[in-house]
Amino acid sequence: MTHETLLTLADVEAARGRIGPHVRRTPVLTSDVLDGAVGARLFFKCENLQHIGAFKARGATNAVFALSEADAARGVATHSSGNHGSAVARAAALRGLAAYIVMPEGAARPKVLQVERLGGRITYSAPTQAGREATVAEVIAATGATLIHPYDNRFVMAGQGTAALELMEDAPDLDVVMAPIGGGGLISGVSTAAKALRPQIRVIGAEPAGADDAARSLAAGRLIPLGQPDTMADGLRASLSADTFAHIQRGVDGIATVSEPAIAGAMRALWEALKIVVEPSSAVPYAAIREGAIDVKGKRVGIILTGGNVDLDRLPWGPGA
Amino acid sequence: MTHETLLTLADVEAARGRIGPHVRRTPVLTSDVLDGAVGARLFFKCENLQHIGAFKARGATNAVFALSEADAARGVATHSSGNHGSAVARAAALRGLAAYIVMPEGAARPKVLQVERLGGRITYSAPTQAGREATVAEVIAATGATLIHPYDNRFVMAGQGTAALELMEDAPDLDVVMAPIGGGGLISGVSTAAKALRPQIRVIGAEPAGADDAARSLAAGRLIPLGQPDTMADGLRASLSADTFAHIQRGVDGIATVSEPAIAGAMRALWEALKIVVEPSSAVPYAAIREGAIDVKGKRVGIILTGGNVDLDRLPWGPGA
Numbered sequence: 001m002t003h004e005t006l007l008t009l010a011d012v013e014a015a016r017g018r019i020g021p022h023v024r025r026t027p028v029l030t031s032d033v034l035d036g037a038v039g040a041r042l043f044f045k046c047e048n049l050q051h052i053g054a055f056k057a058r059g060a061t062n063a064v065f066a067l068s069e070a071d072a073a074r075g076v077a078t079h080s081s082g083n084h085g086s087a088v089a090r091a092a093a094l095r096g097l098a099a100y101i102v103m104p105e106g107a108a109r110p111k112v113l114q115v116e117r118l119g120g121r122i123t124y125s126a127p128t129q130a131g132r133e134a135t136v137a138e139v140i141a142a143t144g145a146t147l148i149h150p151y152d153n154r155f156v157m158a159g160q161g162t163a164a165l166e167l168m169e170d171a172p173d174l175d176v177v178m179a180p181i182g183g184g185g186l187i188s189g190v191s192t193a194a195k196a197l198r199p200q201i202r203v204i205g206a207e208p209a210g211a212d213d214a215a216r217s218l219a220a221g222r223l224i225p226l227g228q229p230d231t232m233a234d235g236l237r238a239s240l241s242a243d244t245f246a247h248i249q250r251g252v253d254g255i256a257t258v259s260e261p262a263i264a265g266a267m268r269a270l271w272e273a274l275k276i277v278v279e280p281s282s283a284v285p286y287a288a289i290r291e292g293a294i295d296v297k298g299k300r301v302g303i304i305l306t307g308g309n310v311d312l313d314r315l316p317w318g319p320g321a
Numbered sequence: 322m323t324h325e326t327l328l329t330l331a332d333v334e335a336a337r338g339r340i341g342p343h344v345r346r347t348p349v350l351t352s353d354v355l356d357g358a359v360g361a362r363l364f365f366k367c368e369n370l371q372h373i374g375a376f377k378a379r380g381a382t383n384a385v386f387a388l389s390e391a392d393a394a395r396g397v398a399t400h401s402s403g404n405h406g407s408a409v410a411r412a413a414a415l416r417g418l419a420a421y422i423v424m425p426e427g428a429a430r431p432k433v434l435q436v437e438r439l440g441g442r443i444t445y446s447a448p449t450q451a452g453r454e455a456t457v458a459e460v461i462a463a464t465g466a467t468l469i470h471p472y473d474n475r476f477v478m479a480g481q482g483t484a485a486l487e488l489m490e491d492a493p494d495l496d497v498v499m500a501p502i503g504g505g506g507l508i509s510g511v512s513t514a515a516k517a518l519r520p521q522i523r524v525i526g527a528e529p530a531g532a533d534d535a536a537r538s539l540a541a542g543r544l545i546p547l548g549q550p551d552t553m554a555d556g557l558r559a560s561l562s563a564d565t566f567a568h569i570q571r572g573v574d575g576i577a578t579v580s581e582p583a584i585a586g587a588m589r590a591l592w593e594a595l596k597i598v599v600e601p602s603s604a605v606p607y608a609a610i611r612e613g614a615i616d617v618k619g620k621r622v623g624i625i626l627t628g629g630n631v632d633l634d635r636l637p638w639g640p641g642a
Binding site for chain 1: 597
């Protein structure tokens with residue numbers, strides 16, 4: 001893979017072969033209740049049931065297993081307070097490598113414990129983007145580890161796209177495929193696979209109105225960085241990279257934005273109808289349909305539910321919400 | 322099927338053929354975290370992801386589709402404020418029959434709406450066991466409908482057992498299979514199938530200490546009816562029938578009882594590790610393992626997660642718990 005051209009289906013298929021033994025083929029769930037509420041046939045790809053509770057296991061595993069022996073021997077590094085850090089730690093452990101995970105001081109205790117359980121070596125940084133990047137640079141200088149960026153990495157993007165390969169096999173003849181957009185790694189891989197396999201499919205992204213850099217960028221035709229994100233969907237508070245934006249320009253037909261109450265309502269509806277735990281980010285595409293931000297009446301729609309890592313003491317409903 | 326002998330594997334296999342097109346083959350999930358916490362390999366059969374959110378769809382569908390044309394033409398009836406009522410309504414709609422569902426006055430609104438959505442014809446009764454039985458008797462006298470009892474029915478029991486057939490295919494070589502016990506229909510079918518397919522398997526039931534009629538009955542060697550149940554596991558507040566007790570005596574190797582805090586803790590652990598919504602009843606077998614009421618160290622254990630119908634405003638943790 002080079003940056004002279006964009007990702008192709010072959011990259012996503014290569015990722016599938018590479019990560020196959022190490023990730024789950026997650027189920028695709030349906031619900032008559034959810035379908036009836038919006039007048040479409042919805043197919044939910046349950047990446048909340050993936051290892052480490054998120055699709056991030058796919059991309060990180062692909063990137064870690066694609067390293068040369070020489071690079072791999074020096075380990076891998078990333079900075080992430082979320083699912084990607086766990087995914088890198090797990091993938092490195094599977095290959096027997098050191099994983100250096102930079103986490104901000106004050107990171108949530110369950111996330112720290114999960115990275116430790118997976119064998120990640122944690123270095124704490126100042127809780128700012130600059131602090132995190134400085135610390136990971138120090139770690140890399142000291143160890144020679146390879147940085148595995150959470151989305152600005154072709155192998156990560158291709159790995160995330162494997163979710164679409166499985167979804168389209170289990171739910172044939174889709175008219176639309178939807179995924180949320182944070183840094184854009186998932187939708188870059190998904191759109192690459194989906195458009196190659198089924199050129200007439202519409203690929204629709206979804207974003208919180210409070211973190212709508214992809215929608216603005218696509219409309220403007222140039223990358224507009226995210227300002228201060230304001231959304232409960234903590235997985236979507238990242239800015240696109242130039243490379244993910246190029247993939248979005250090529251393969252995404254539209255981006256819907258949704259309100260915070262719509263996210264909370266959609267999340268609850270998914271829990272109640274599908275009997276699964278999904279995090280707010282996962283609910284954003286269904287929220288867009290429910291809120292009427294995208295019209296899919298009568299269509300067959302595949303939706304990637306990205307993860308299920310949520311604090312059960314802080315749900316966005318009930319007396320404390 | 323007659324009551325002169327107990328159920329056999331053939332009855333469960335016949336049920337599988339009958340209900341196959343109408344129920345989901347639910348996934349079996351695993352979790353390294355849950356395994357590590359108890360030192361065993363656990364395989365969770367996710368009947369919370371079944372139609373109507375519970376295994377009850379299996380037995381009700383088998384009973385409804387086993388009716389003769391003549392009986393079927395007069396419809397079916399049951400009294401249930403829970404999952405079985407929805408399951409009967411759904412099965413009847415699939416076969417194009419009338420379903421008369423007796424529900425207690427004051428039944429929870431979501432349950433009423435679900436039965437209505439599935440096409441059930443609701444008759445309200447006094448909210449007592451006697452009131453419910455009297456009302457269902459009146460409905461049957463007026464319509465000629467066939468009663469589909471929630472567990473004291475051989476076709477229902479055999480249908481529930483199909484969950485074990487699937488579980489044992491997807492998780493081979495199990496040492497132990499566990500299910501919660503309410504009225505005993507599920508474990509009657511599960512033990513019939515499991516012991517026939519794998520005679521060396523141990524079948525272990527699990528009950529809340531506050532609804533432990535099966536444990537007491539098995540220990541005493543005679544049916545001891547449940548007094549006043551006291552448990553959050555609302556699906557397990559039923560007494561065994563003579564017939565389910567006979568199946569338990571034949572096929573169940575032991576029954577573990579668990580405390581209410583253990584149920585709440587196990588339920589939360591299942592949500593967090595598996596990323597699924599299960600109701601308190603579903604958590605009872607895993608609670609028994611966690612609490613040390615049963616020793617499965619080093620074993621391969623199949624556990625049936627029975628359902629996922631839970632009020633998200635009333636979870637057994639957090640400030641209000």
